[in-house]
Amino acid sequence: MSLLMTMTKWQGLTLTSFVLLGLVILGRTPLRLYRSMVMILVWMGLFYGLSAGWVWSEGNTVWQGHWSMSGLIQAAELLWRVVLIFGMTRLYSAVTRPLEQGLGIAYFFNPLARITPKASDFALLLTLTLRFIPLIVEEALILWKVRLLKGEWPSSWLKRVSEGMQLIVPLLLLSLKRAEELAENLTARGYCSGKYRPLILQDRSIEDYVGVLVLVIWGVSLLVLG
Amino acid sequence: MKARKVLKVQNIRYRDILNGVSFDWHQGEIIALLGANGSGKSTLARLLAGLLDPEDGEIQLTANGALCAWDTVKRWQEIGLVGQHPRRQMIGATVAEELSFGLMNLGQNPRWIRNKVLELAATIGLEGKEDQSPATLSGGERQRLVAVAILAMQPSFLILDEALSMLDARAQANILELLFQARPETGQLWITHDLELASKADRLLILQKGKIDLGDPREAFTYANTNTNTNTNTNTNTNTNTNTNTDNQIRSRYNTQSMPSTTVSKVSLDSVLPVERQSTVLEWNQTNFESRLFINKVVKAGEFIAIVGPSGSGKTTLLESVVGLIQSTEGQLIVCGERLLKSTIYSLSRKARLVLQEAGEYLIGRSVYHEIYYGDCKKSLKNKTKDRLSYLEGFGIPERLAEVPPERLSGGERQKVALAAALRTQPEILLLDEPLIGLDQTSRASIQAIISTLDDITILYVTHDLREVLQEADRIWLIEKGNVVLDCPAQSWYEHKEQLQAAGVRC
Numbered sequence: 001m002s003l004l005m006t007m008t009k010w011q012g013l014t015l016t017s018f019v020l021l022g023l024v025i026l027g028r029t030p031l032r033l034y035r036s037m038v039m040i041l042v043w044m045g046l047f048y049g050l051s052a053g054w055v056w057s058e059g060n061t062v063w064q065g066h067w068s069m070s071g072l073i074q075a076a077e078l079l080w081r082v083v084l085i086f087g088m089t090r091l092y093s094a095v096t097r098p099l100e101q102g103l104g105i106a107y108f109f110n111p112l113a114r115i116t117p118k119a120s121d122f123a124l125l126l127t128l129t130l131r132f133i134p135l136i137v138e139e140a141l142i143l144w145k146v147r148l149l150k151g152e153w154p155s156s157w158l159k160r161v162s163e164g165m166q167l168i169v170p171l172l173l174l175s176l177k178r179a180e181e182l183a184e185n186l187t188a189r190g191y192c193s194g195k196y197r198p199l200i201l202q203d204r205s206i207e208d209y210v211g212v213l214v215l216v217i218w219g220v221s222l223l224v225l226g
Numbered sequence: 227m228k229a230r231k232v233l234k235v236q237n238i239r240y241r242d243i244l245n246g247v248s249f250d251w252h253q254g255e256i257i258a259l260l261g262a263n264g265s266g267k268s269t270l271a272r273l274l275a276g277l278l279d280p281e282d283g284e285i286q287l288t289a290n291g292a293l294c295a296w297d298t299v300k301r302w303q304e305i306g307l308v309g310q311h312p313r314r315q316m317i318g319a320t321v322a323e324e325l326s327f328g329l330m331n332l333g334q335n336p337r338w339i340r341n342k343v344l345e346l347a348a349t350i351g352l353e354g355k356e357d358q359s360p361a362t363l364s365g366g367e368r369q370r371l372v373a374v375a376i377l378a379m380q381p382s383f384l385i386l387d388e389a390l391s392m393l394d395a396r397a398q399a400n401i402l403e404l405l406f407q408a409r410p411e412t413g414q415l416w417i418t419h420d421l422e423l424a425s426k427a428d429r430l431l432i433l434q435k436g437k438i439d440l441g442d443p444r445e446a447f448t449y450a451n452t453n454t455n456t457n458t459n460t461n462t463n464t465n466t467n468t469n470t471n472t473d474n475q476i477r478s479r480y481n482t483q484s485m486p487s488t489t490v491s492k493v494s495l496d497s498v499l500p501v502e503r504q505s506t507v508l509e510w511n512q513t514n515f516e517s518r519l520f521i522n523k524v525v526k527a528g529e530f531i532a533i534v535g536p537s538g539s540g541k542t543t544l545l546e547s548v549v550g551l552i553q554s555t556e557g558q559l560i561v562c563g564e565r566l567l568k569s570t571i572y573s574l575s576r577k578a579r580l581v582l583q584e585a586g587e588y589l590i591g592r593s594v595y596h597e598i599y600y601g602d603c604k605k606s607l608k609n610k611t612k613d614r615l616s617y618l619e620g621f622g623i624p625e626r627l628a629e630v631p632p633e634r635l636s637g638g639e640r641q642k643v644a645l646a647a648a649l650r651t652q653p654e655i656l657l658l659d660e661p662l663i664g665l666d667q668t669s670r671a672s673i674q675a676i677i678s679t680l681d682d683i684t685i686l687y688v689t690h691d692l693r694e695v696l697q698e699a700d701r702i703w704l705i706e707k708g709n710v711v712l713d714c715p716a717q718s719w720y721e722h723k724e725q726l727q728a729a730g731v732r733c
Contacts, residue, residue, distance in 0.1 A: 099319050099359055130319040134361055138313075145551055146588045149580050150647070151601045152572045170590045173633065178314060184277050185315050189379070190302040190331035199326040201340060201356055 011225040013080050019218055020087050029094050037086050044082055048075040102130045106198040117194025124196035132182065139174045143167050230254070231289050231382045233274070233305070233413065238283035243269050245436030246283070253382050256405075256414045258424035261433035262666040263637040267417045270433065271385045274415070276301040287382075303332065306381035310388040310664065312368035313361070321347060321363070322356040324371055328379040342378065350374050350404070365537045366397025373401055383413040390416070390423060391664055394536045394690045394730030402426070419666050422732075506563075507655055507684050508548060513557035519543045519708045522557075527654070530685045532695040532716065535705035536730040541688045542583065544705065545657040548686070549580045562654060578655035579648040583688075584663060586640025589632035591647075594623060597632055598647045621646040622672050638669025645676060655684045662694055670694075692719065692726060692733035704729055 007013060053071035057064045096104070106126050112119030147153075147167060154160055233251040238244055243266035251257060261267045272278045274285060276296075287294045287304060309315050318324030325343045334342075347356050350370045352363070360368055369389060376384065386405075390398045405414060418424055432439040508525035515521075519540035525531060533541050546552045547559060550571035559566045561574045582588065591597025598618065599607055615625050621642045632640055641661060648656065658677070662670045677685070678698055687695050692702070695716075702719055704712035706729055714722055719733065726733050 100357075102319060103323075127319045127323065128317070131316055131360075135313065142582065142588050143590060146582065146585075146590055148551065149549060149575070149582075150590075151576075167590060170588070174588075181309070181314050182317070184272070185317055187277060188275055188302055188307045189317060189328040189376070190300060191327075192331075195331055197330050197336070199322050199330070199336070199339065199343065201322050201343070 007081065007222060007225075008077075009225060010077065012222050013077065013084065015218070015221055015225060016084050017080075019214075020084060020091070023088075023091055027091055027095050029091060033094050034087065034090055037083075037090060041079070041083060041086070045075075045079045048078050048082075051075075052078060099130055102126045103198050103200070106196075107200055110197060113194060113197075120194045120196045123198060124191075127196075127198065128182065132178070135178060136171075136175055139178065140171055143171055143174070231287060231294075231304070231413075233383055234284075234286040234288060235274070236284045236286065238270070238273060238280045238285065240266070240269055240273060240278065240280050243436060244273070244280075247433070247436070247438050248283075249431060249438050251383060251413050251415065253413045254410055255429065256409065256416065256427040257429045257431055258427035259415055259417045259431045259433060260419070260421075260424055262668055263664075265433045265666075266436060267433055268387055271307060271387045271415070271417060274383075274385060275305050275307040277307075303379060304382045306376040306379060306384045308369075308373050308376055308384065308386045308389040310391060312365065312372045315372050316360045316368070319359065320357050321352055321360055321371060324360055325375050325378060328375060332379060346374050346378055364397075366393050366400065369393060369397065370401055370404065373404060377404065377408050377412070381412060383415070384408070385415045385417065387417045388419070388664060391418065391420065395727065395732045396536060396730035398423075419664070419670075421667075507561070508686075509560040510547075511558050511560070513547070513554045513559050515540075515543055515547055515552050516555055517708070518552075519547070519705075521547075521710055523703070523710060523713070525684060525686070527684055528682060529701065530687065530695070530699045532692060532699035532702045533686060533688045533705060534690065534692055534702060534726065534729070534731040537690075539705045539729075540708040541705050542659055543708075545580055545659055545686060545688060548578050548655065548657055549575045551580075576651060577653055578657060579651065579653040580657040581644050581648045581659065581661055583659040585644035585648075585659075585661070586632075586635075586637055589640060589643060589647075591632060593629045593631055594618070594635070594643050595628040597643055598650055600647065617650070618646060621676060636669070638665050638672065641665060641669065641673055642676070645673065649680075649683075653683065655686070656680065658685065658687045660689055661687075662689070662691075690730070690732060692731050696733075702726075704731070 007016070049067075049072060052075035053067040054065055055068045055071055057066075106123035109119050109123040109126075113123075144167070147163065154163060231253040235247060235249050235251070238247040247270060249257075259267055259270070269278065273280055287296070287299060316324055317327050322343050325346050326339050329339045329342060330336075343356065344353070347353050350367070352367065352371065355363070360371060363371065369392075373386075373389065384405075390401060393401065408414075414427075416423065416427055424430060505527045506524055507527045508523075510521040510523050512522050513520070521544065533544060535541050543552055547554065548561060548566075550566055550568075553568070554566075562577050564570055564574060566574055589597045591600050595610065595614075595618070596607060599614065610628065615628065618628060619625065623639065623642055623646060627635065627639070632643060635643065645661065661673055661677075665673065674694070677687075685698075687699070689695060696719065699716040702712065702714055702716055702722075703710050704722075704726060712722055712725060719726070723733060
């Protein structure tokens with residue numbers, strides 16, 4: 001993705017387009033997943049086309065300009081890159097659950113723990129966030145229910161803000177309580193800084209090795225093609 | 227031969243909660259710890275687990291009589307702690323991570339851990355779910371997961387701080403099986419309010435006024451036998467009376483706090499008009515709630531319906547449907563003669579009040595008084611009239627507690643506040659979702675006393691324990707997999723005892 005952001009030539013974009021197409025086919029994701037991108041891309045295309053393609057004339061003229069061919073080509077390349085980035089992101093989020101994304105990131109942080117225990121702590125932080133955010137959301141929903149059960153939600157914005165503020169304090173108290181419980185649970189299970197290692201149950205298969213190989217070839221090709 | 231360990235608790239003091247607690251706890255021994263809410267049971271558990279340090283006294287670990295210094299042994303490895311709420315104890319993002327977390331910290335080989343995790347998941351019926359988030363599991367599954375994750379670390383001692391109280395009988399039996407399997411190598415401390423569960427332990431400890439009273443294990447088994455005999459009795463009233471007698475027996479034997487005589491005066495809800503019995507207040511017509519619950523039932527005014535069933539069967543959904551927290555996807559629900567629609571939710575929700583599960587944990591008022599009179603204008607809140615304060619006292623909440631923040635109250639007091647707040651608007655229907663959960667015998671008795679005075683209100687009462695409501699209930703609904711599979715008069719519950727027990731209902 002980082003390489004894609006720095007690409008400037010059409011050869012690299014073409015190669016990446018084929019890779020994306022291949023991944024979409026291999027991932028067997030339905031095309032309707034990408035439908036939501038169309039409107040955004042139309043608007044972005046118009047924006048890039050109108051802004052990047054427009055050339056102002058030099059000198060002291062107050063208002064004189066035109067759309068140049070090179071400017072429009074540049075806008076098209078920019079849009080092409082955005083399409084690829086959006087497409088790959090969409091594909092990634094469609095086939096990888098947030099849980100797996102977090103564990104994946106934690107897994108790749110693992111080797112860094114040899115350099116500093118903070119890398120391991122950061123990996124644990126990611127895992128805990130995945131657990132803690134839904135817990136807090138759950139608590140917030142209960143508080144919300146409690147409030148709704150107490151009577152009508154006001155129609156005036158001012159009163160709504162005031163009611164909302166009143167819920168923040170109990171939510172904050174509950175969050176602190178839950179955070180304290182979490183810290184105690186970590187201690188009770190023997191956690192100390194730098195010790196966390198995520199557990200990946202699956203064995204590496206031949207598909208994984210092929211995937212890594214394709215990724216390496218793709219990356220090197222992008223570097224060469226620019 | 228493996229060393230037998232003993233945990234020696236010697237004259238522990240902590241603030242004004244524990245005032246010289248001493249006892250020995252042997253590996254392989256199961257101790258039940260009883261005591262009122264706020265008596266310091268959880269504090270003692272945290273002190274034992276090393277999460278708190280005692281202000282005075284010592285906790286020593288001996289192996290075959292030789293003292294083990296805490297700087298040479300890992301305390302978290304020796305003493306495991308399982309709390310009441312499994313969802314708050316989860317650390318791992320997946321079931322596998324949850325099971326492996328402690329093992330990783332023990333420095334085990336990752337490949338061994340991987341195999342062990344698969345084996346553990348299989349033993350608790352979670353095979354194939356290793357990559358799932360624990361949030362997707364049922365309450366019983368989550369509690370089993372936490373218990374096994376801690377047992378996998380092979381602690382010499384395990385503390386269960388009301389870890390079994392939120393579970394239905396079936397889920398509780400599953401965990402008990404695991405615990406009894408681990409018994410030879412693990413000393414266990416069961417902190418509980420459930421006397422029936424306590425009777426299964428080897429020894430009873432009663433925590434009272436910051437001190438421990440030691441119980442005789444033979445007495446515990448006597449209680450268990452009496453209780454079993456009582457359960458075979460077919461007469462509901464006799465059954466309840468005998469249970470009360472055995473409760474009293476055990477209390478007098480162990481000098482626990484006696485069940486208070488009903489100190490609550492009849493709750494004054496004067497402006498509620500006397501209900502016309504036999505008029506329909508709730509009617510579900512072939513109503514479907516997002517496939518979680520399908521119901522076709524009628525409730526008459528003034529009826530007391532006990533709703534029982536296993537965890538996740540749709541009991542809470544049923545209560546939430548009445549106050550419009552969940553909308554029907556098919557059919558209709560009629561509340562007090564009016565169809566419940568988005569436009570009528572607020573007007574109808576005044577007629578029905580829901581007390582959520584663990585309502586005492588979720589009080590949003592600044593003070594007790596503010597919680598009960600939440601929503602009143604500032605001027606009205608400032609004006610603490612005699613009537614308003616006596617309303618609080620009607621629920622056993624003394625006037626001095628009116629300005630106290632709810633979080634400073636005991637569990638029983640908080641639950642009373644939640645109930646008082648719900649009844650303040652004089653609803654026609656009261657919906658109670660396990661209102662006695664996590665409460666000691668004293669608090670339970672006073673809440674039950676309040677509920678028993680509410681003759682003119684239609685009550686829907688969700689519980690796992692039918693014994694809580696047998697005296698008051700008119701009808702029993704058993705809900706399983708989102709359907710009311712049994713609707714019978716409360717008097718004839720014994721005819722359906724097997725069906726109820728099979729569904730995990732305690733009766």
